[in-house]
Amino acid sequence: MHPAYSVILFTTASGAGYGLLALLAMVAFAHGPASSLAYGLTTTIIALGLITSGLLSSTFHLGHPERAWRAFSQWRTSWLSREGVAAIITYGPAVVFAATWSGLLPWPQFIAPAAAATAVMCLVTVFTTAMIYASLKTIRIWNHWLTIANYLALCLATGGILLSFLTDLFGRGQMFLYGFTAILIALSIAFKLAWWRMADTTPKTLTPADATGLKGKVRQWEVPHTSANYIMKEMGYTVARKHAAKLRRIVLAGFVLAALCLILAGLLPLLSLLFSAVALLSGGLAVVTERWLFFAEAQHAVTLYYGADAA
Amino acid sequence: MTSLPDTTKPGQKKLGLVIDLDICVGCQACATSCKEWNTQGYSAPLTDENPYGADPVGVWLNRVHAYEVDDGTSTNVVHFPRSCLHCETPACVTVCPTGASYKRAEDGIVLVNPDTCIGCKLCSWACPYGAREYDYQEGVMRKCTLCVDRIYNENLEPEDRQPACVKACPTGARAFGDLGDSESAVSKLVAEREGYDLMPQFDYKPVNKYLPPRTRKDKPTPKAGASLLDVMPEAKTTADRLFRWADRLLSR
Numbered sequence: 001m002h003p004a005y006s007v008i009l010f011t012t013a014s015g016a017g018y019g020l021l022a023l024l025a026m027v028a029f030a031h032g033p034a035s036s037l038a039y040g041l042t043t044t045i046i047a048l049g050l051i052t053s054g055l056l057s058s059t060f061h062l063g064h065p066e067r068a069w070r071a072f073s074q075w076r077t078s079w080l081s082r083e084g085v086a087a088i089i090t091y092g093p094a095v096v097f098a099a100t101w102s103g104l105l106p107w108p109q110f111i112a113p114a115a116a117a118t119a120v121m122c123l124v125t126v127f128t129t130a131m132i133y134a135s136l137k138t139i140r141i142w143n144h145w146l147t148i149a150n151y152l153a154l155c156l157a158t159g160g161i162l163l164s165f166l167t168d169l170f171g172r173g174q175m176f177l178y179g180f181t182a183i184l185i186a187l188s189i190a191f192k193l194a195w196w197r198m199a200d201t202t203p204k205t206l207t208p209a210d211a212t213g214l215k216g217k218v219r220q221w222e223v224p225h226t227s228a229n230y231i232m233k234e235m236g237y238t239v240a241r242k243h244a245a246k247l248r249r250i251v252l253a254g255f256v257l258a259a260l261c262l263i264l265a266g267l268l269p270l271l272s273l274l275f276s277a278v279a280l281l282s283g284g285l286a287v288v289t290e291r292w293l294f295f296a297e298a299q300h301a302v303t304l305y306y307g308a309d310a311a
Numbered sequence: 312m313t314s315l316p317d318t319t320k321p322g323q324k325k326l327g328l329v330i331d332l333d334i335c336v337g338c339q340a341c342a343t344s345c346k347e348w349n350t351q352g353y354s355a356p357l358t359d360e361n362p363y364g365a366d367p368v369g370v371w372l373n374r375v376h377a378y379e380v381d382d383g384t385s386t387n388v389v390h391f392p393r394s395c396l397h398c399e400t401p402a403c404v405t406v407c408p409t410g411a412s413y414k415r416a417e418d419g420i421v422l423v424n425p426d427t428c429i430g431c432k433l434c435s436w437a438c439p440y441g442a443r444e445y446d447y448q449e450g451v452m453r454k455c456t457l458c459v460d461r462i463y464n465e466n467l468e469p470e471d472r473q474p475a476c477v478k479a480c481p482t483g484a485r486a487f488g489d490l491g492d493s494e495s496a497v498s499k500l501v502a503e504r505e506g507y508d509l510m511p512q513f514d515y516k517p518v519n520k521y522l523p524p525r526t527r528k529d530k531p532t533p534k535a536g537a538s539l540l541d542v543m544p545e546a547k548t549t550a551d552r553l554f555r556w557a558d559r560l561l562s563r
Contacts, residue, residue: 001436061431061432062429062430062431062450063428063429063430063431063445063446063447063449063450063451064428064429064430064450064451065429067409067427067428067429068429070408070409070410070411070427070429071408071409071429071431072408073408073409073410074313074407074408074409074410076313076314077313077314077315077404077405077406077407078313078405078406078407078408078433079406080406080408080431080433081408081409084408132406132433135406136402136406136436136437137402137437137439137513138402138436138437138438138439138513139436205512206510206512208378210510210512211439211509211510212378212389212391212509212521213507213508213509213510213521213523214332214378214380214389214391214523214524215380215382215523216380216381216382216383217380217381217382218378218379218380218381219378219379219381220376220377220378220379221377221378221379221388222337222376222377222388223376224342224371224374224375224376224393225371225374226367227366227367227368228368229368229369229371229374229444230368230370230435230444230445230447231435231441231444234432234435234436234445235435235436235441300436300439301439301510301513302438302439302440302441305376305393305440305441306441
Protein backbone atom coordinates (compact mmCIF):
# COMPACT_ATOMS: atom_id res chain seq x y z
CA MET A 1 0.00 0.00 0.00
CA HIS A 2 1.18 3.49 -0.82
CA PRO A 3 2.32 5.21 2.40
CA ALA A 4 0.62 8.64 2.23
CA TYR A 5 2.64 11.09 4.32
CA SER A 6 -0.49 12.86 5.56
CA VAL A 7 -1.86 9.58 6.92
CA ILE A 8 1.48 8.68 8.56
CA LEU A 9 1.61 12.13 10.16
CA PHE A 10 -2.02 11.88 11.24
CA THR A 11 -1.82 8.44 12.82
CA THR A 12 1.49 9.08 14.62
CA ALA A 13 0.81 12.66 15.77
CA SER A 14 -2.77 12.10 16.86
CA GLY A 15 -1.78 8.70 18.29
CA ALA A 16 0.84 10.34 20.53
CA GLY A 17 -1.62 13.14 21.37
CA TYR A 18 -4.36 10.72 22.40
CA GLY A 19 -1.83 8.65 24.35
CA LEU A 20 -0.56 11.74 26.18
CA LEU A 21 -4.09 12.94 26.92
CA ALA A 22 -5.18 9.48 28.12
CA LEU A 23 -2.17 9.21 30.47
CA LEU A 24 -2.72 12.75 31.83
CA ALA A 25 -6.36 11.88 32.43
CA MET A 26 -5.39 8.67 34.25
CA VAL A 27 -2.92 10.59 36.43
CA ALA A 28 -5.57 13.24 37.13
CA PHE A 29 -8.17 10.61 37.96
CA ALA A 30 -5.81 9.14 40.55
CA HIS A 31 -4.16 12.28 41.93
CA GLY A 32 -6.48 15.23 41.37
CA PRO A 33 -5.54 18.74 40.18
CA ALA A 34 -2.35 19.51 38.23
CA SER A 35 0.65 20.69 40.25
CA SER A 36 0.57 24.07 38.51
CA LEU A 37 -1.54 25.96 35.99
CA ALA A 38 1.41 26.23 33.59
CA TYR A 39 2.08 22.47 33.70
CA GLY A 40 -1.59 21.57 33.35
CA LEU A 41 -2.16 23.91 30.41
CA THR A 42 1.10 23.14 28.60
CA THR A 43 0.61 19.38 28.65
CA THR A 44 -3.08 19.40 27.70
CA ILE A 45 -2.61 22.03 24.99
CA ILE A 46 0.25 20.03 23.46
CA ALA A 47 -1.92 16.87 23.55
CA LEU A 48 -4.92 18.61 21.98
CA GLY A 49 -2.63 20.41 19.52
CA LEU A 50 -1.13 17.13 18.33
CA ILE A 51 -4.60 15.59 18.01
CA THR A 52 -5.97 18.58 16.11
CA SER A 53 -2.99 18.94 13.77
CA GLY A 54 -3.18 15.20 13.11
CA LEU A 55 -6.88 15.39 12.30
CA LEU A 56 -6.30 18.38 10.03
CA SER A 57 -3.42 16.69 8.24
CA SER A 58 -5.64 13.65 7.64
CA THR A 59 -7.87 15.86 5.51
CA PHE A 60 -4.93 16.85 3.29
CA HIS A 61 -5.01 13.56 1.41
CA LEU A 62 -8.71 13.96 0.60
CA GLY A 63 -9.75 14.93 -2.90
CA HIS A 64 -12.33 17.31 -1.41
CA PRO A 65 -11.30 18.45 2.12
CA GLU A 66 -14.15 20.99 2.12
CA ARG A 67 -16.62 18.09 2.16
CA ALA A 68 -14.93 16.37 5.15
CA TRP A 69 -17.90 17.20 7.40
CA ARG A 70 -19.94 14.64 5.48
CA ALA A 71 -17.74 11.92 6.96
CA PHE A 72 -19.58 12.18 10.29
CA SER A 73 -22.77 10.75 8.79
CA GLN A 74 -22.14 7.04 8.15
CA TRP A 75 -21.11 5.83 11.61
CA ARG A 76 -23.56 2.92 11.34
CA THR A 77 -21.31 1.04 8.91
CA SER A 78 -18.03 2.89 8.38
CA TRP A 79 -15.08 2.76 10.78
CA LEU A 80 -13.67 5.90 9.15
CA SER A 81 -16.89 7.72 9.97
CA ARG A 82 -16.85 6.29 13.51
CA GLU A 83 -13.28 7.59 13.91
CA GLY A 84 -14.42 11.08 12.92
CA VAL A 85 -17.38 10.97 15.31
CA ALA A 86 -15.26 9.59 18.19
CA ALA A 87 -12.59 12.25 17.59
CA ILE A 88 -15.17 15.05 17.78
CA ILE A 89 -16.91 13.61 20.86
CA THR A 90 -13.53 13.34 22.63
CA TYR A 91 -13.08 17.12 22.46
CA GLY A 92 -16.06 17.59 24.84
CA PRO A 93 -14.72 15.86 27.98
CA ALA A 94 -11.12 16.70 26.95
CA VAL A 95 -11.72 20.46 27.05
CA VAL A 96 -13.56 20.21 30.38
CA PHE A 97 -10.76 18.01 31.72
CA ALA A 98 -8.01 20.38 30.52
CA ALA A 99 -9.75 23.43 31.99
CA THR A 100 -10.62 21.90 35.37
CA TRP A 101 -7.49 19.79 35.93
CA SER A 102 -5.13 22.67 35.12
CA GLY A 103 -7.06 24.92 37.49
CA LEU A 104 -8.19 27.35 34.80
CA LEU A 105 -11.77 26.73 35.90
CA PRO A 106 -12.20 26.31 39.66
CA TRP A 107 -14.41 23.20 39.57
CA PRO A 108 -12.32 20.38 41.00
CA GLN A 109 -15.41 18.18 41.35
CA PHE A 110 -15.47 17.81 37.53
CA ILE A 111 -11.87 16.60 37.27
CA ALA A 112 -12.50 12.91 37.98
CA PRO A 113 -15.56 12.38 35.75
CA ALA A 114 -14.08 14.46 32.90
CA ALA A 115 -10.75 12.64 33.21
CA ALA A 116 -12.42 9.23 33.12
CA ALA A 117 -14.48 10.15 30.06
CA THR A 118 -11.43 11.65 28.35
CA ALA A 119 -9.24 8.57 28.91
CA VAL A 120 -11.96 6.23 27.64
CA MET A 121 -12.72 8.37 24.57
CA CYS A 122 -9.02 8.69 23.68
CA LEU A 123 -8.66 4.92 23.61
CA VAL A 124 -11.98 4.50 21.76
CA THR A 125 -10.81 6.94 19.07
CA VAL A 126 -7.49 5.14 18.57
CA PHE A 127 -9.41 1.85 18.48
CA THR A 128 -11.62 3.18 15.66
CA THR A 129 -8.51 4.30 13.76
CA ALA A 130 -7.04 0.81 14.08
CA MET A 131 -10.34 -0.76 12.99
CA ILE A 132 -10.25 1.15 9.69
CA TYR A 133 -7.23 -0.98 8.82
CA ALA A 134 -8.02 -4.15 10.76
CA SER A 135 -11.44 -4.48 9.15
CA LEU A 136 -10.12 -4.58 5.55
CA LYS A 137 -10.30 -8.19 4.37
CA THR A 138 -8.41 -7.25 1.21
CA ILE A 139 -5.13 -6.69 3.10
CA ARG A 140 -4.14 -9.93 4.79
CA ILE A 141 -1.60 -8.58 7.28
CA TRP A 142 -3.84 -5.74 8.47
CA ASN A 143 -6.91 -7.93 8.96
CA HIS A 144 -5.78 -9.20 12.39
CA TRP A 145 -6.39 -8.31 16.06
CA LEU A 146 -2.67 -7.58 16.48
CA THR A 147 -3.16 -4.47 14.32
CA ILE A 148 -5.49 -3.09 17.00
CA ALA A 149 -3.11 -4.08 19.83
CA ASN A 150 -0.28 -2.35 17.96
CA TYR A 151 -2.12 0.92 17.51
CA LEU A 152 -3.29 1.06 21.14
CA ALA A 153 0.09 0.10 22.63
CA LEU A 154 1.99 2.54 20.41
CA CYS A 155 -0.41 5.37 21.20
CA LEU A 156 0.17 4.91 24.95
CA ALA A 157 3.93 4.34 24.57
CA THR A 158 4.50 7.45 22.44
CA GLY A 159 2.19 9.42 24.74
CA GLY A 160 4.27 8.19 27.71
CA ILE A 161 7.54 9.22 26.06
CA LEU A 162 6.10 12.68 25.43
CA LEU A 163 4.78 12.93 28.99
CA SER A 164 8.18 11.91 30.43
CA PHE A 165 9.87 14.68 28.45
CA LEU A 166 7.26 17.31 29.43
CA THR A 167 7.39 16.46 33.16
CA ASP A 168 11.18 16.67 32.95
CA LEU A 169 10.89 20.06 31.30
CA PHE A 170 8.97 21.22 34.38
CA GLY A 171 11.55 19.57 36.67
CA ARG A 172 9.04 16.99 37.90
CA GLY A 173 10.54 13.81 36.48
CA GLN A 174 9.37 10.71 38.34
CA MET A 175 10.88 7.24 38.46
CA PHE A 176 7.37 5.73 38.28
CA LEU A 177 6.57 7.51 35.01
CA TYR A 178 9.90 6.56 33.39
CA GLY A 179 9.48 2.94 34.43
CA PHE A 180 5.82 2.79 33.39
CA THR A 181 6.64 4.27 29.98
CA ALA A 182 9.51 1.81 29.53
CA ILE A 183 7.01 -1.00 30.19
CA LEU A 184 4.60 0.51 27.60
CA ILE A 185 7.46 0.63 25.08
CA ALA A 186 8.37 -3.00 25.86
CA LEU A 187 4.71 -3.95 25.32
CA SER A 188 4.70 -2.10 22.00
CA ILE A 189 7.86 -3.90 20.90
CA ALA A 190 6.32 -7.25 21.88
CA PHE A 191 3.13 -6.55 19.88
CA LYS A 192 5.15 -5.28 16.92
CA LEU A 193 7.36 -8.38 16.91
CA ALA A 194 4.25 -10.57 17.10
CA TRP A 195 2.68 -8.58 14.24
CA TRP A 196 5.76 -8.97 12.06
CA ARG A 197 5.86 -12.69 12.86
CA MET A 198 2.20 -12.98 11.89
CA ALA A 199 2.83 -11.00 8.68
CA ASP A 200 5.79 -13.23 7.75
CA THR A 201 4.34 -16.60 8.67
CA THR A 202 0.61 -16.59 7.80
CA PRO A 203 0.45 -18.16 4.36
CA LYS A 204 -0.65 -16.21 1.31
CA THR A 205 -3.73 -18.21 0.37
CA LEU A 206 -4.88 -16.41 -2.77
CA THR A 207 -3.36 -16.88 -6.23
CA PRO A 208 -4.06 -15.37 -9.68
CA ALA A 209 -6.03 -18.57 -10.36
CA ASP A 210 -8.37 -17.63 -7.47
CA ALA A 211 -8.59 -14.03 -8.67
CA THR A 212 -9.56 -15.01 -12.21
CA GLY A 213 -11.32 -18.31 -11.48
CA LEU A 214 -9.24 -19.92 -14.26
CA LYS A 215 -8.16 -23.54 -13.80
CA GLY A 216 -4.42 -24.13 -13.86
CA LYS A 217 -1.29 -22.08 -13.35
CA VAL A 218 -2.21 -18.48 -14.18
CA ARG A 219 0.37 -15.88 -15.13
CA GLN A 220 -0.04 -12.29 -16.30
CA TRP A 221 0.45 -12.22 -20.07
CA GLU A 222 -0.69 -8.79 -21.20
CA VAL A 223 -1.31 -5.75 -19.01
CA PRO A 224 -4.44 -3.56 -19.33
CA HIS A 225 -2.64 -0.22 -19.37
CA THR A 226 0.15 1.71 -21.05
CA SER A 227 1.59 3.23 -17.86
CA ALA A 228 1.11 2.64 -14.14
CA ASN A 229 -2.52 3.31 -13.20
CA TYR A 230 -4.15 4.36 -9.91
CA ILE A 231 -4.59 0.79 -8.67
CA MET A 232 -0.92 0.01 -9.24
CA LYS A 233 0.28 3.24 -7.62
CA GLU A 234 -2.03 3.08 -4.60
CA MET A 235 -2.31 -0.67 -3.98
CA GLY A 236 0.76 -1.97 -5.78
CA TYR A 237 3.33 -0.21 -3.61
CA THR A 238 5.40 -2.71 -1.65
CA VAL A 239 8.78 -2.05 -0.10
CA ALA A 240 11.65 -4.33 -1.10
CA ARG A 241 12.18 -7.09 1.44
CA LYS A 242 15.79 -6.21 2.23
CA HIS A 243 14.81 -2.58 2.96
CA ALA A 244 11.92 -3.76 5.10
CA ALA A 245 14.31 -5.86 7.19
CA LYS A 246 16.63 -2.87 7.71
CA LEU A 247 13.76 -0.54 8.56
CA ARG A 248 12.36 -3.06 11.06
CA ARG A 249 15.73 -2.99 12.82
CA ILE A 250 15.59 0.83 12.90
CA VAL A 251 12.13 0.66 14.52
CA LEU A 252 13.34 -1.82 17.15
CA ALA A 253 16.56 0.12 17.83
CA GLY A 254 14.62 3.39 18.17
CA PHE A 255 12.21 1.96 20.73
CA VAL A 256 14.89 0.08 22.69
CA LEU A 257 17.00 3.26 22.84
CA ALA A 258 13.96 5.24 24.01
CA ALA A 259 13.27 2.74 26.79
CA LEU A 260 16.92 2.67 27.88
CA CYS A 261 17.12 6.47 27.94
CA LEU A 262 14.04 6.66 30.14
CA ILE A 263 15.53 4.15 32.57
CA LEU A 264 18.76 6.20 32.61
CA ALA A 265 16.71 9.37 33.14
CA GLY A 266 15.32 7.75 36.28
CA LEU A 267 18.71 6.58 37.49
CA LEU A 268 20.57 9.84 36.78
CA PRO A 269 18.20 12.68 37.81
CA LEU A 270 20.78 15.36 36.95
CA LEU A 271 20.80 14.32 33.28
CA SER A 272 17.15 13.27 33.12
CA LEU A 273 16.07 16.06 30.73
CA LEU A 274 18.83 15.12 28.27
CA PHE A 275 17.87 11.45 28.37
CA SER A 276 14.14 12.05 28.03
CA ALA A 277 14.82 14.38 25.07
CA VAL A 278 16.84 11.62 23.36
CA ALA A 279 14.02 9.18 24.16
CA LEU A 280 11.56 11.55 22.49
CA LEU A 281 13.67 11.83 19.33
CA SER A 282 14.43 8.13 18.97
CA GLY A 283 10.87 7.11 19.89
CA GLY A 284 9.50 9.60 17.36
CA LEU A 285 11.78 8.31 14.61
CA ALA A 286 10.84 4.73 15.47
CA VAL A 287 7.07 5.29 15.37
CA VAL A 288 7.17 7.21 12.06
CA THR A 289 9.28 4.44 10.52
CA GLU A 290 6.93 1.84 12.00
CA ARG A 291 3.91 3.56 10.46
CA TRP A 292 5.60 3.92 7.06
CA LEU A 293 6.39 0.19 7.13
CA PHE A 294 2.83 -0.63 8.21
CA PHE A 295 1.67 0.68 4.84
CA ALA A 296 4.67 -0.23 2.71
CA GLU A 297 4.72 -3.88 3.82
CA ALA A 298 0.99 -4.38 3.26
CA GLN A 299 0.03 -6.27 0.12
CA HIS A 300 -3.44 -5.80 -1.33
CA ALA A 301 -5.39 -8.68 -2.92
CA VAL A 302 -5.91 -6.67 -6.13
CA THR A 303 -2.21 -7.09 -6.94
CA LEU A 304 -3.14 -10.63 -8.04
CA TYR A 305 -4.65 -9.13 -11.19
CA TYR A 306 -1.49 -7.15 -11.80
CA GLY A 307 1.18 -9.83 -11.71
CA ALA A 308 1.56 -10.85 -8.05
CA ASP A 309 1.87 -14.63 -7.70
CA ALA A 310 0.16 -14.79 -4.30
CA ALA A 311 -1.57 -12.54 -1.78
CA MET B 312 -26.66 5.92 2.94
CA THR B 313 -23.93 3.32 3.09
CA SER B 314 -26.06 0.78 4.94
CA LEU B 315 -26.82 -1.89 2.36
CA PRO B 316 -30.38 -2.29 1.10
CA ASP B 317 -32.12 -5.57 1.87
CA THR B 318 -31.54 -7.59 -1.28
CA THR B 319 -32.82 -10.90 0.08
CA LYS B 320 -36.46 -10.42 -0.82
CA PRO B 321 -37.73 -12.71 -3.60
CA GLY B 322 -37.77 -11.19 -7.07
CA GLN B 323 -35.01 -8.73 -6.16
CA LYS B 324 -33.63 -7.25 -9.35
CA LYS B 325 -29.87 -7.76 -9.69
CA LEU B 326 -28.65 -6.12 -12.86
CA GLY B 327 -25.23 -7.23 -13.98
CA LEU B 328 -22.97 -8.52 -16.70
CA VAL B 329 -22.07 -12.01 -17.82
CA ILE B 330 -18.63 -12.17 -19.40
CA ASP B 331 -17.75 -15.12 -21.60
CA LEU B 332 -14.02 -15.78 -21.30
CA ASP B 333 -14.32 -18.42 -24.03
CA ILE B 334 -15.05 -15.95 -26.78
CA CYS B 335 -13.47 -12.71 -25.61
CA VAL B 336 -10.72 -11.88 -28.08
CA GLY B 337 -9.19 -9.03 -26.09
CA CYS B 338 -9.93 -6.37 -28.72
CA GLN B 339 -10.43 -3.63 -26.07
CA ALA B 340 -13.62 -2.41 -27.76
CA CYS B 341 -15.57 -2.69 -24.46
CA ALA B 342 -12.90 -0.71 -22.61
CA THR B 343 -12.69 2.08 -25.18
CA SER B 344 -16.44 2.39 -25.65
CA CYS B 345 -16.83 2.48 -21.85
CA LYS B 346 -14.32 5.30 -21.67
CA GLU B 347 -16.02 7.14 -24.52
CA TRP B 348 -19.53 6.90 -23.07
CA ASN B 349 -18.59 7.60 -19.49
CA THR B 350 -16.48 10.65 -20.22
CA GLN B 351 -19.69 12.36 -21.35
CA GLY B 352 -22.35 10.74 -19.14
CA TYR B 353 -22.89 10.21 -15.39
CA SER B 354 -19.16 9.94 -14.61
CA ALA B 355 -18.07 12.85 -16.80
CA PRO B 356 -15.37 13.94 -17.04
CA LEU B 357 -13.45 10.68 -16.92
CA THR B 358 -10.12 12.43 -16.88
CA ASP B 359 -6.76 11.63 -18.38
CA GLU B 360 -3.55 13.26 -17.27
CA ASN B 361 -0.77 13.95 -19.71
CA PRO B 362 -2.62 12.00 -22.44
CA TYR B 363 -0.12 12.73 -25.18
CA GLY B 364 2.96 12.73 -22.96
CA ALA B 365 5.44 10.04 -22.04
CA ASP B 366 3.52 8.84 -18.99
CA PRO B 367 -0.23 9.07 -19.62
CA VAL B 368 -2.50 8.17 -16.70
CA GLY B 369 -6.26 8.01 -16.87
CA VAL B 370 -9.36 6.66 -15.22
CA TRP B 371 -10.82 3.54 -16.82
CA LEU B 372 -13.89 1.78 -15.50
CA ASN B 373 -13.21 -1.37 -17.48
CA ARG B 374 -9.83 -2.89 -18.21
CA VAL B 375 -8.97 -5.95 -20.28
CA HIS B 376 -6.18 -8.12 -18.92
CA ALA B 377 -4.81 -11.25 -20.55
CA TYR B 378 -3.51 -14.26 -18.65
CA GLU B 379 -1.54 -17.29 -19.68
CA VAL B 380 -3.19 -20.41 -18.28
CA ASP B 381 -1.21 -23.63 -18.01
CA ASP B 382 -3.57 -26.46 -17.11
CA GLY B 383 -0.88 -29.16 -17.23
CA THR B 384 -1.58 -30.37 -20.78
CA SER B 385 -1.75 -27.13 -22.72
CA THR B 386 -1.04 -23.44 -22.41
CA ASN B 387 -3.66 -20.93 -23.48
CA VAL B 388 -4.14 -17.22 -23.36
CA VAL B 389 -7.39 -15.99 -21.80
CA HIS B 390 -8.50 -12.40 -22.28
CA PHE B 391 -10.03 -11.15 -19.08
CA PRO B 392 -12.18 -7.99 -18.94
CA ARG B 393 -12.43 -6.65 -15.40
CA SER B 394 -14.90 -4.07 -14.09
CA CYS B 395 -17.16 -3.54 -11.06
CA LEU B 396 -19.07 -6.74 -10.19
CA HIS B 397 -21.92 -4.84 -8.44
CA CYS B 398 -21.62 -7.15 -5.42
CA GLU B 399 -24.66 -7.94 -3.29
CA THR B 400 -22.79 -7.19 -0.04
CA PRO B 401 -19.96 -4.88 -1.12
CA ALA B 402 -17.50 -3.64 1.49
CA CYS B 403 -16.71 -0.64 -0.74
CA VAL B 404 -20.16 0.72 0.11
CA THR B 405 -20.17 0.05 3.86
CA VAL B 406 -16.70 1.57 4.45
CA CYS B 407 -17.71 4.87 2.82
CA PRO B 408 -17.81 7.55 5.54
CA THR B 409 -20.01 10.00 3.67
CA GLY B 410 -22.74 7.97 2.00
CA ALA B 411 -21.42 8.95 -1.45
CA SER B 412 -20.99 5.26 -2.22
CA TYR B 413 -24.27 3.43 -2.31
CA LYS B 414 -26.09 0.39 -3.62
CA ARG B 415 -29.43 1.00 -5.27
CA ALA B 416 -32.28 -0.95 -3.72
CA GLU B 417 -34.27 -1.11 -6.96
CA ASP B 418 -31.72 -2.83 -9.20
CA GLY B 419 -28.56 -3.43 -7.14
CA ILE B 420 -26.32 -1.06 -9.11
CA VAL B 421 -23.41 0.25 -7.01
CA LEU B 422 -22.74 3.95 -7.62
CA VAL B 423 -20.64 6.84 -6.34
CA ASN B 424 -22.21 10.25 -6.01
CA PRO B 425 -19.47 12.56 -7.35
CA ASP B 426 -21.03 15.55 -5.57
CA THR B 427 -20.62 14.12 -2.06
CA CYS B 428 -17.51 11.91 -2.46
CA ILE B 429 -14.64 13.35 -0.37
CA GLY B 430 -11.98 11.34 -2.20
CA CYS B 431 -10.66 9.41 0.84
CA LYS B 432 -10.01 6.34 -1.37
CA LEU B 433 -11.03 3.90 1.38
CA CYS B 434 -13.60 2.21 -0.90
CA SER B 435 -10.86 1.32 -3.37
CA TRP B 436 -8.88 -0.22 -0.51
CA ALA B 437 -11.87 -2.35 0.44
CA CYS B 438 -12.43 -3.73 -3.08
CA PRO B 439 -10.41 -6.87 -3.90
CA TYR B 440 -11.35 -6.62 -7.58
CA GLY B 441 -9.68 -3.30 -8.41
CA ALA B 442 -12.99 -1.95 -9.68
CA ARG B 443 -12.63 1.59 -8.37
CA GLU B 444 -10.20 4.10 -9.79
CA TYR B 445 -9.47 7.48 -8.29
CA ASP B 446 -9.76 10.57 -10.45
CA TYR B 447 -6.78 12.69 -9.37
CA GLN B 448 -8.01 15.79 -11.19
CA GLU B 449 -11.60 15.75 -9.97
CA GLY B 450 -10.67 14.41 -6.52
CA VAL B 451 -13.41 11.76 -6.49
CA MET B 452 -13.66 8.01 -6.93
CA ARG B 453 -14.90 6.57 -10.22
CA LYS B 454 -16.43 3.21 -10.98
CA CYS B 455 -18.60 1.29 -13.46
CA THR B 456 -22.17 2.61 -13.36
CA LEU B 457 -23.51 -0.29 -15.44
CA CYS B 458 -24.33 2.62 -17.78
CA VAL B 459 -27.22 3.64 -15.55
CA ASP B 460 -27.56 6.63 -17.89
CA ARG B 461 -28.12 4.32 -20.89
CA ILE B 462 -30.14 1.38 -19.62
CA TYR B 463 -33.11 3.52 -18.50
CA ASN B 464 -32.57 6.26 -21.08
CA GLU B 465 -35.77 6.78 -23.04
CA ASN B 466 -34.01 9.07 -25.48
CA LEU B 467 -32.21 6.02 -26.82
CA GLU B 468 -33.73 3.34 -29.04
CA PRO B 469 -34.82 0.31 -26.96
CA GLU B 470 -32.05 -1.87 -28.43
CA ASP B 471 -29.46 0.70 -27.33
CA ARG B 472 -30.61 0.64 -23.70
CA GLN B 473 -27.76 -1.55 -22.50
CA PRO B 474 -24.25 -0.83 -21.25
CA ALA B 475 -21.84 0.64 -23.80
CA CYS B 476 -19.40 -2.26 -23.32
CA VAL B 477 -22.10 -4.82 -24.19
CA LYS B 478 -23.17 -2.86 -27.28
CA ALA B 479 -19.56 -2.56 -28.43
CA CYS B 480 -18.46 -6.19 -28.04
CA PRO B 481 -18.02 -7.59 -31.58
CA THR B 482 -18.03 -11.24 -30.49
CA GLY B 483 -20.96 -11.21 -28.08
CA ALA B 484 -18.72 -12.02 -25.13
CA ARG B 485 -20.67 -9.67 -22.86
CA ALA B 486 -24.32 -10.02 -21.88
CA PHE B 487 -26.40 -7.72 -19.71
CA GLY B 488 -29.52 -8.59 -17.76
CA ASP B 489 -31.24 -9.37 -14.47
CA LEU B 490 -29.30 -12.05 -12.61
CA GLY B 491 -31.89 -12.02 -9.83
CA ASP B 492 -34.45 -13.52 -12.21
CA SER B 493 -33.67 -17.21 -12.73
CA GLU B 494 -35.69 -17.19 -15.98
CA SER B 495 -33.72 -14.36 -17.59
CA ALA B 496 -31.48 -15.05 -20.60
CA VAL B 497 -28.35 -14.18 -18.61
CA SER B 498 -29.32 -16.46 -15.69
CA LYS B 499 -29.96 -19.34 -18.10
CA LEU B 500 -26.60 -18.68 -19.75
CA VAL B 501 -24.88 -18.78 -16.37
CA ALA B 502 -26.64 -22.05 -15.44
CA GLU B 503 -25.84 -23.66 -18.78
CA ARG B 504 -22.19 -22.66 -18.88
CA GLU B 505 -21.47 -22.95 -15.14
CA GLY B 506 -20.76 -19.26 -14.69
CA TYR B 507 -18.84 -18.42 -11.55
CA ASP B 508 -18.07 -15.63 -9.06
CA LEU B 509 -14.63 -14.06 -8.79
CA MET B 510 -12.98 -14.68 -5.41
CA PRO B 511 -16.06 -15.93 -3.51
CA GLN B 512 -13.74 -16.20 -0.45
CA PHE B 513 -14.39 -12.52 0.29
CA ASP B 514 -18.12 -13.19 0.56
CA TYR B 515 -19.07 -9.95 -1.18
CA LYS B 516 -21.36 -11.99 -3.49
CA PRO B 517 -20.56 -10.53 -6.92
CA VAL B 518 -23.57 -10.19 -9.23
CA ASN B 519 -21.49 -10.23 -12.43
CA LYS B 520 -20.61 -13.73 -13.55
CA TYR B 521 -17.76 -15.10 -15.64
CA LEU B 522 -18.21 -18.01 -18.04
CA PRO B 523 -15.14 -20.29 -18.14
CA PRO B 524 -13.28 -21.10 -21.36
CA ARG B 525 -14.74 -24.29 -22.88
CA THR B 526 -12.67 -27.47 -22.84
CA ARG B 527 -11.01 -27.79 -26.21
CA LYS B 528 -12.31 -30.69 -28.29
CA ASP B 529 -9.36 -30.76 -30.69
CA LYS B 530 -5.83 -31.73 -29.75
CA PRO B 531 -4.52 -29.57 -26.93
CA THR B 532 -2.29 -26.71 -27.95
CA PRO B 533 1.32 -27.50 -27.15
CA LYS B 534 2.66 -26.25 -23.88
CA ALA B 535 4.86 -23.22 -24.11
CA GLY B 536 8.41 -24.24 -24.90
CA ALA B 537 7.51 -27.64 -26.42
CA SER B 538 9.54 -28.68 -29.45
CA LEU B 539 7.90 -28.50 -32.86
CA LEU B 540 8.93 -32.13 -33.38
CA ASP B 541 6.79 -33.17 -30.39
CA VAL B 542 3.81 -31.64 -32.04
CA MET B 543 4.04 -32.89 -35.60
CA PRO B 544 6.61 -35.67 -35.73
CA GLU B 545 5.59 -36.90 -39.17
CA ALA B 546 4.65 -33.57 -40.81
CA LYS B 547 7.60 -32.96 -43.10
CA THR B 548 6.15 -31.28 -46.17
CA THR B 549 3.57 -28.59 -46.81
CA ALA B 550 1.12 -31.24 -47.95
CA ASP B 551 1.62 -33.14 -44.68
CA ARG B 552 0.84 -30.02 -42.74
CA LEU B 553 -2.23 -29.36 -44.84
CA PHE B 554 -3.53 -32.85 -44.07
CA ARG B 555 -2.74 -32.39 -40.39
CA TRP B 556 -4.71 -29.17 -40.43
CA ALA B 557 -7.65 -30.84 -42.19
CA ASP B 558 -7.48 -33.72 -39.70
CA ARG B 559 -7.61 -31.29 -36.77
CA LEU B 560 -10.51 -29.43 -38.31
CA LEU B 561 -12.51 -32.59 -39.00
CA SER B 562 -11.89 -34.10 -35.60
CA ARG B 563 -13.50 -31.16 -33.76
